[in-house]
Amino acid sequence: MTSTIRNLQNASFTAAKITKKKESSLTKRSRRAGIYSIMLLTDALAVWIGFLISNAVLLGHPFASPGLKLGLLSIPIFLALGLNSNAYGRTALFKSAGATVRSLAALFATLVLISFVLVGLSILIPHHPSFIALGFVISSIIVAGGRYVCHRFAKRMLGANPLSELVIVDGVPHGPIFDQPVIDAKKAGLHPDISDPVMLDRLGNLFRSIDRVIVACPVERHQDWALVLKSTGVTGEVYRHYRSAPADTYARGLLNISQVKPLTRVQLWLKRAMDLVLVSLAILFLAPLMLITAIAIKLESRGPILFKQQRLGHGNRLFNIYKFRSMRDEMSDANGDRSTGRDDDRVTRVGRFIRATSIDELPQLFNVLFGTMSLVGPRPHALGSKADSKLFWEIDRNYWLRHATVPGLTGLAQVRGFRGATMTRADLEQRLASDLEYIQRWSLGFDLFILARTFGVVIHRNGF
Structure with missing residues (x-):
């Protein structure tokens, strides 16, 4: 799939034919x-x-x-x-x-x-x-x-336009299109399926270096495309026909979607700079604790020290999150289909302690160092996570909007006490409301405030 994404990013498209263009070294x-x-x-x-x-x-x-x-x-x-x-x-x-x-x-x-x-x-x-x-x-x-x-x-x-723009034509007629790369969604195999994390990852990677996306599609797909654009953090518009007026139904019916504004590129740079400074100090300070934890995990049970799981992050792009392994290796849940319970038989003795004290999350400091996570942001969830036997995005379509910013090691929802297993619809709604509020209120000072509050909830009754 990765090679397919690279091919899409390095290709020039027309609605009639897909053709390669000379690869540019700089976007x-x-x-x-x-x-x-x-x-x-x-x-x-x-x-x-x-x-x-x-x-x-x-x-x-x-x-x-x-x-x-x-x-x-x-x-x-x-x-x-x-x-x-x-x-x-x-x-x-x-x-x-x-x-x-x-x-x-x-x-x-x-x-x-x-x-x-x-x-x-x-x-x-x-x-x-x-x-x-x-x-x-x-x-x-x-x-x-x-x-x-x-x-x-x-x-x-x-050139005349300093922005990188992309036009997606999805099943509607269009006139001549000049000076902009164009993708025929059907021929490229693209569709705004918000129930398919792999497709969202594909679109997220395609939009990675794009500043503005223009979509022309039938009315019944307007809201799905609008949600995809918002959740990937890219500026864009949805049209009935290319070069016509924006569709009246754009963003209608999506709660709070018009109020969710992704962080700007400058804000993301500032956030990244603060992350690099603080996470470097944190890794140096916590290295002895992480070494002791690794030895304890290895001595108690067979298997790898780290647990790796694929999750959706910034711009709906998939990444691997790292934790200290807290379950028996043969019983680990790679997709997160089953939420961890208070007396879960899969959790080891060391695992129970490191989960209760949040030590199991420390390897995510390296996720922050690599740039796939931030110190503060919405917590990334496993792809199979459910509440009331439904996937999170099946409960609320606005779930995807939390990916308009970088996922975090801690977040506003966590310092408010919304952590641990997400068992009910109310659990998800409380977390989602806090995540969207965080995106709206973001500032460096707000991130530091949440980090300071995090020390008070490191040990929590829901940490099991």
């Missing part, structure tokens, strides 16, 4: 990330060079202390203000004037803030104002010039 998303990095670097260098030139003009030495210190102080403040004002968003790639103005406004605000700090601390030296004024003028000129060059470079690298 548009990768190119945009590179251009954003260049913008950040050139803006930082503009401030640095501006103050060095100010030093050279006013003191005759470019590396004199005043300009050197003020430049170093200005750069992080300037970049933070620029990021906050969307000076580096997608519009910066094709509307350079507005982004340049926002960047210059951030630079001006930075220098005003620094001036106030110097005055407030009574450390303003008489020649500081001239340094600041000249540095601002020179930096502004370099910033504007750098943005113009980046804009021209972006047009050359990305």
Whole structure:
């Protein structure tokens, strides 16, 4: 299946015929990330060079202390203000004037803030104002010039449209389609089957590097396609006919679907950066405990130390989750068809202890390190998990929306006490409501709050 997905991702489709195209080494998303990095670097260098030139003009030495210190102080403040004002968003790639103005406004605000700090601390030296004024003028000129060059470079690298778009035609007529890759869903074997995790994984992998998906399909499949797009975290629209008005029934009847907004690419990068810092420290700190646990598992029962299970994660893509094995190897449940009970005969003595104390979850720190999970997010469930003898998505179609963000080692539902076996419909609904609320409320501070609360529920009465 993986090779099939790669073939789909590397192929150019038309509604009449599927043809191969020359493989590109970089997606548009990768190119945009590179251009954003260049913008950040050139803006930082503009401030640095501006103050060095100010030093050279006013003191005759470019590396004199005043300009050197003020430049170093200005750069992080300037970049933070620029990021906050969307000076580096997608519009910066094709509307350079507005982004340049926002960047210059951030630079001006930075220098005003620094001036106030110097005055407030009574450390303003008489020649500081001239340094600041000249540095601002020179930096502004370099910033504007750098943005113009980046804009021209972006047009050359990305073309007229900086976004990577995909059109899916699913059983409806369409007119000529230009400048966009098109998939005939039937010929490609694609359909929005929300009861088939393998198909959702296939679509999730296809959309991995796509920014916007346009689907043209019959009315009866509108809501299924809308749910697929929302749950994979991709921007998209559903149409009755390609290039017609959006379907009126888009997202209708799906509870809260219009309110569930996936994390943006920048938010996901920030979340990933925090994960890498914290999980690296956690692995170093918990390594002795994990080693002792591994030895105890091996001494008590035959079989592997780790239990591996396939689950759906971010964008409905399948991944392998890792846990310390807590059951007898010959009785392990690879699909999760049977929920673990309080006196489950499959669980070993060591397993009962590590499940009650959540130690069995520690190998998922490596899932976080590899990027398939985050420290905080909706908990990923086994594909065969059921409540009231029904699969989770059979109880509530909105279940798939929780995959619009990265699954977590802990989450809002867990710190609220909704953990352990999901036996009833109410159990699932409580978890799902918390997961969707988490996606809506996400911030780095909220993640840290949930992590802090997690220490209070590590040992829980439902941990069996």
